[in-house]
Amino acid sequence: MSKGIYVATIEPNSGKSVVVLGLMRMLLGKTAKVGYFRPIIEDTKEGEPDNHINTVVSYFELDINYKKTFAYTRSQVLDLYNRGKSGDVIDEIIKKYKHLEERFDFVLVEGTDFSHENSSLELDINILISKNLGLPVIIVSQGDKKELSEIVENVQLAHDTFKEEVDVLSIMTNKIDPKDVGTLKGLIKSRINEGTDITVIPKIGSLASPTVKEIVRKLKGTVLFGQEMINNQSENYSVGAMQLRNYLTHLKENALVITPGDRADIILGALQANISANYPKISGIILTGGLIPEKPILRLIEGLSSVVPIISVKDGTFFVTNAIGKIKSRIYAENIEKIETSIATFEKHVDTNKLAEDLITFKSDIFTPRMFQYNLLQRALKDKKHIVLPEGYDERVLRAAVRLIDAHVVDLTLIGEREKIQERIDKHDIPLDLNTVNTVFPIESPDFEDYVQTFYELRKHKNVNMDMARDAMSDVSYFATMMIYKGHADGMVSGALHTTAHTLRPALQFIKTKPGVNIVSSVFFMCLEDRVSIFGDCAINPNPNAEQLAEIAISSAETARNFGVEPKVAMLSYSSGASGKGEDVDRVRKATEIAKAAAPDLKIEGPIQYDAAVDMRIGKSKLPDSEVAGQASVLIFPDLNTGNNTYKAVQRETGALAIGPMLQGLNKPVNDLSRGCTADDIYSTVIITAIQAQDF
Numbered sequence: 001m002s003k004g005i006y007v008a009t010i011e012p013n014s015g016k017s018v019v020v021l022g023l024m025r026m027l028l029g030k031t032a033k034v035g036y037f038r039p040i041i042e043d044t045k046e047g048e049p050d051n052h053i054n055t056v057v058s059y060f061e062l063d064i065n066y067k068k069t070f071a072y073t074r075s076q077v078l079d080l081y082n083r084g085k086s087g088d089v090i091d092e093i094i095k096k097y098k099h100l101e102e103r104f105d106f107v108l109v110e111g112t113d114f115s116h117e118n119s120s121l122e123l124d125i126n127i128l129i130s131k132n133l134g135l136p137v138i139i140v141s142q143g144d145k146k147e148l149s150e151i152v153e154n155v156q157l158a159h160d161t162f163k164e165e166v167d168v169l170s171i172m173t174n175k176i177d178p179k180d181v182g183t184l185k186g187l188i189k190s191r192i193n194e195g196t197d198i199t200v201i202p203k204i205g206s207l208a209s210p211t212v213k214e215i216v217r218k219l220k221g222t223v224l225f226g227q228e229m230i231n232n233q234s235e236n237y238s239v240g241a242m243q244l245r246n247y248l249t250h251l252k253e254n255a256l257v258i259t260p261g262d263r264a265d266i267i268l269g270a271l272q273a274n275i276s277a278n279y280p281k282i283s284g285i286i287l288t289g290g291l292i293p294e295k296p297i298l299r300l301i302e303g304l305s306s307v308v309p310i311i312s313v314k315d316g317t318f319f320v321t322n323a324i325g326k327i328k329s330r331i332y333a334e335n336i337e338k339i340e341t342s343i344a345t346f347e348k349h350v351d352t353n354k355l356a357e358d359l360i361t362f363k364s365d366i367f368t369p370r371m372f373q374y375n376l377l378q379r380a381l382k383d384k385k386h387i388v389l390p391e392g393y394d395e396r397v398l399r400a401a402v403r404l405i406d407a408h409v410v411d412l413t414l415i416g417e418r419e420k421i422q423e424r425i426d427k428h429d430i431p432l433d434l435n436t437v438n439t440v441f442p443i444e445s446p447d448f449e450d451y452v453q454t455f456y457e458l459r460k461h462k463n464v465n466m467d468m469a470r471d472a473m474s475d476v477s478y479f480a481t482m483m484i485y486k487g488h489a490d491g492m493v494s495g496a497l498h499t500t501a502h503t504l505r506p507a508l509q510f511i512k513t514k515p516g517v518n519i520v521s522s523v524f525f526m527c528l529e530d531r532v533s534i535f536g537d538c539a540i541n542p543n544p545n546a547e548q549l550a551e552i553a554i555s556s557a558e559t560a561r562n563f564g565v566e567p568k569v570a571m572l573s574y575s576s577g578a579s580g581k582g583e584d585v586d587r588v589r590k591a592t593e594i595a596k597a598a599a600p601d602l603k604i605e606g607p608i609q610y611d612a613a614v615d616m617r618i619g620k621s622k623l624p625d626s627e628v629a630g631q632a633s634v635l636i637f638p639d640l641n642t643g644n645n646t647y648k649a650v651q652r653e654t655g656a657l658a659i660g661p662m663l664q665g666l667n668k669p670v671n672d673l674s675r676g677c678t679a680d681d682i683y684s685t686v687i688i689t690a691i692q693a694q695d696f
């Protein structure tokens, strides 16, 4: 079941509020705790809340702090985008949304308003956000003053654009001439036949017209009388320039009377008409030209028991009439009537039972790298671990340390001489305060002799003597690994300066494998543009035999599951099924059979080529009956030549973040890095290591 829904529009004034209000009512009827979130709001005046948030939160009396209901204002986002920090925008939005997801049973997310130019950027941002929140989308469009063919084109284009990246649950087209509702629904359905629900909502006069309050606000008018009726709807307006006897015949229901302030005859006549059974009611009177009626007229009005709003504005009649014609109707907190009309409209035209059912059964397959990284951080924060970084002089390690300490996600020990580490910090101008981390220099450590003795005991059967043990413990990899063995730290990450063999040999020698595991292997979490794939083994076993390959596959599937990726395992080879022959293909086929026998529920396919594993079209043509082909999430390489170079090729050619290699099968978490790693890679690998350490 989805924990939220994203309401996105594709144009300004689409009537998105009708959908949001109706949805909120529907959701509150199904579950008690519903949250509301707007990733990006319009810029507001100092101290003024966003109108949409204010309306939804106050009408439904949601128990939610204003600051928690949005992430950014439009100008903050533009500023961050201009500074190349679009990734930070998404990270913060995910963080704020996830807080609400934890607190509420369901979260209704309202996208941007499209009230500015650059609508293609805005469309992209909405798609990006909904994708990164893993939410299904309701697209809202509007058809006011448009040909039906134009509406259909727009809706189809929007649907196809969103559908490429996210799940579109429903399309709601608003403000349609009531006589066209059925026809339009049929036309849209004939174009979009993929099970997306289609709703067409007619134009509702009372929602399309502004209230007197909205008009006062736009015209910067002064309310002289009738403040208590300021939320009257103005469905019409007409200028009182002719004689009263003629003007009265032009009055329409809920019309706004516009007249110069010195036309007492029109003012009094309109007020009288409002209470006469023989004339329609009016919504208010606008007095133009800054003219205020004379005192006796004002006294007369003051004496009336009830008066519609009378507003004075500075501008002339012509300007005011034009300006009123351009005012777009808004829904706001005090206008209960409009809110309730919106909800009633939604309930009348939307199949709410079907929509609720779709939400219950919805399951997202989308798992973006940013969601993945957010989840990792949250998991690591739940139980803080102590990680040792043997390469304390490396600039990238020190930069990663700053981020890790700032995030309060781990405690750190850096191996190295304190003064020398400080020199590096100063040299590279790194904002790391050494008081926030622990530092150890092996040969000066009070634990050194104990570690030497322990290593000697553990390895004497391999002809290690005390001198050799002392030499070994002077090495940063051995010393840091011994800290893990002794329980003086929970995990180790190294390899930014040292080779994989140098980093891992101590762990293989005395941390050893977990019970039931024969070989240590590794995976990379490959954060591709729209998904996280798991590549194994790209770091340790040069030429695994069939049994070892099967074990690598099973361990990698387990790792995938532990880190929130549903394992669909592809055993890679230069053959898909029986298309190619050779010893290496046979080895992969045998490995697949062994893995299937050991884990019968595991979705696994092999031998299979990379293209058939990840591309649905090719997968279907090469292996039509496979439940893995085209959708593999775990890719197992036949040997280290292929695995190591493939991960590097993908990383370098696509810019993907490659987290790892993360080792699997060891008794305690020790992880390697590539010497080509960045501070970001180190940061992510430390977080992964901390999560692994939570299981020991």
Ligand SMILES: CC(C)(COP(=O)(O)OP(=O)(O)OC[C@H]1O[C@@H](n2cnc3c(N)ncnc32)[C@H](O)[C@@H]1OP(=O)(O)O)[C@@H](O)C(=O)NCCC(=O)NCCS
Pocket (backbone or CB within 6 Å): 462, 500, 501, 502, 504, 505, 508, 509, 513, 518, 519, 520, 521, 538, 539, 540, 541, 542, 644
């Ligand atoms: C992993 C690796 C370093 C082990 O090399 P090594 O230390 O020379 O291996 P050895 O055969 O001497 O084994 C040393 C110990 O590790 C153990 N070991 C080696 N590979 C192991 C594995 N995959 N799983 C579990 N234990 C392993 C051995 O059993 C042995 O234990 P013991 O000394 O208690 O008997 C080696 O396989 C290697 O270099 N792999 C490629 C690394 C690489 O360059 N990757 C590319 C860049 S990431």
Ligand SMILES: CC(=O)OP(=O)(O)O
Pocket (backbone or CB within 6 Å): 495, 498, 499, 500, 538, 539, 644, 660, 661, 672, 673, 674, 675, 676
């Ligand atoms: C993991 C890996 O390939 O390491 P390096 O690039 O240091 O050889």
